[in-house]
Amino acid sequence: MGVTEKNQTERIAELEHRLAEAEETLEAIRQGAIDAVVINGPTGEQVYALEGPDHPYRVLVEEMHQGTVTLDPDGLILYCNRQFAAMVKTPVEKVIGFRIHLFLTEDEEPAFSALIATAANGHSQGELNLLAGNDGLVPVLLSLNKLEMSGIENLCAVVTDLTEARRNEAIVKEEQLSRLILEQTAEPVIVIDACGKILRAGEAARRLAGSNVLFQDFSAAFQISDQEGSVTFSRLLSGVRSQRGWRSVEVTMNSRQGQAYALLLSASPLWSPGRELLGCVLTLTDITHRKLAEEELARQAAALAQSNSDLRQFAYSASHDLQEPLRHLAIYTELLQQKYEGKLDLEADQFIQRTIEAAHRMECLLKDLLSYTHAADSPQGAAASADANAVLAKVLGTFEQRIAREHAIITSDPLPALRVHEVHLSQLFQNLISNSFKYHGNAPLKLHIGADHAEDGTWRLSVEDNGIGIDSRYHQQVFGLFKRLHGSSRYTGNGIGLAICQKIVQRYGGKIWVESTTGEGSIFRFTLPGEDSPYAKA
């Protein structure tokens, strides 16, 4: 076969192919299987629809403000207008031919399925969120209608963007909320405009003013003054504009009824979006009662301090003034003994001896009374933080020789920092440990100093020994002044140590007590404020 013949065969094949296509097209048109025809008219391409004059409707659908989609029963988007595509921030080509579920989040799917199901009865409507663009959501109102088209029940949805409506709703709700708050709050709240006129006043504010102060001049309705004088509206404004502002400033007010109030004034400015001062919001907290209580407390504290001071004075001069005649008593009785010992009868010697001992004992008692009076007094004022471990170490140092000699075993927990004067803490440990040494039984002394935290930030310390113990009947008495449980022969001391401990502990708001049984050792416990305790007081 020659070249031209080959060409011819190819040409014929191509022509046949084109003919077949053209015939198919004509056949399709004849069968009515098409919607429209595209014609190259004199003014460009024209589309001629074969199904009636739908042009105005098409324009309407394309141009309308709402979005619209035509869906098949499974949610396949067969058609969408420009608005819908814009609403979901997706180009039209990426919408048509895709399922609407692409624009639904997982939690919206049940709602959407429900809408579709209801639309089967003709119509359904509901609010949903659609995914818009990469990360956004757009709240919409979906209105679905059944649309039967050539045997298939498609759905036509009109999609209305609710973003604007929602925003307005939110604003209205906020306004309602702020009104409620203003009305119901127990604190007087007032809103003033830039000219000093009261625009809003809650119920509490009206009560404070004694009348309905709405639309009145602020300075007239509330006669307020602070340290610098009368708080006029202009002072209020300049304060509100400045950095300082009005934050819980103590002021006084005289109401129309002649009542005096102590108040805390706070005011914040209201700015317009253009930084223009629209007015300010004021709160007045009534602290009248609190101030009265404070004054009463201060008065009582002063009275108490005076009383204490008086007592101290009394105790001091009493013991001081008693010391001198006592000294004389002791001296002359000693002289008596020196001169007449053995020169009178035996009884006389005994009487003189007893008198001397009594005088000496009384001197000790007076000395102890003096030290008890002064105990816990100085240093005055609030304490710095004391490291209990260091204090204990120093105190134990003074017992060093005794510990070695008696083979005593001393242990301790790690101790906290306490808000107590070191000298007081030292005295506490000194007295308690001294007692433990004094009253230990036959076994070598075992002493343990412990510490644990109580719930309220105070610390509970303990000094535990294996000594002779204290019968429960006397657990209170041991802290009394000059109370001794044992005769002076076996154990020395005047019994004032524990009383001093109690005085010290009480100064810091704590308590001291003992847990003990005869023959089974004792645990002395006492509470003191920790470094950070809110109860630490001078």
Added chain:
Amino acid sequence: MGPHHHDLRLYVAGTGAKSLRAIRIITRLCEAELAGRYRLEIVDVYRHPARAVEDQVVAIPTLIKWAPGSVKRLVGDLSHEARVRSGLGLAA
């Protein structure tokens, strides 16, 4: 697009009934038989009339298969399944 992938273009006319039907049928078919191996472009002739003329499309809807194999055109709503399958080169 691989060498054996189907490259398809469907011309539609807005919300015309036949057009919507064609969309439905062809997307279903592609999802079922050619998943991941096809590209389907849907062109609305009311939005882009010039493209119809460019592709020498007269009657709407028309499906054009550019690949694989020789170019094939199917006119109408694609409801004749056997014809569509054969036109796309799919088994009957």
